[in-house]
Amino acid sequence: MSLRETLNTIVSSVDGTLTAIIMAYDGIPIDEVAVKQTDFDLQLLSVEYAAVLKEIKRATEVIKAGEMEEVSISTTQIRIIVRVLNDDLFVALIMKNDGNFGKGRYLLKLKSYELAKELS
């Protein structure tokens, strides 16, 4: 499957998904599939959270806690699940706060191997 097809599989399988995006830590998107219209500025959101992930990666290195694998952030309005793909890239699933968090997390983990292989 291509990157786009794998992202499509994820977004169409997880209720409440707004977008799935593959991104570099510098905030530059590699590929993206958006599902729903939303009030959020998803580009700003991606760039802001990419900076946050870089910070988490740095902190994880400082405390020698191994390699960062997954990060999730829930607010009163949205949920974001991030899986690290390689040293440069991650995949993020952005969903509404009442989206299916468990399924999103499972599917992102499952598909991250395919995505990482596709990008290697």
Add this chain to the structure above:
Amino acid sequence: MSLRETLNTIVSSVDGTLTAIIMAYDGIPIDEVAVKQTDFDLQLLSVEYAAVLKEIKRATEVIKAGEMEEVSISTTQIRIIVRVLNDDLFVALIMKNDGNFGKGRYLLKLKSYELAKELS
């Protein structure tokens, strides 16, 4: 229940827990219950991740995504689940990578109301 008792309930109920800690965003701990001996410098870990949470809080405000509620970070060695208690404080559960993530997340959410009430 006191803060300490509630933290004790959480750590004794979730397999793989290393420590549960209530902390301010400036990295100063309010109360803490440690269960297992660990190679990690838990104090350094708490301070580093408190700085990260402050950054996530800021990013969440920038993108107008509501209030931050929960953050989780998984590495190849540890898992951290954080619930926001109020504007100043959060509770964090730090566990081994193979700890019971689902139960930890559930219990932290359930008990966060009690903890917030105790701290108000």
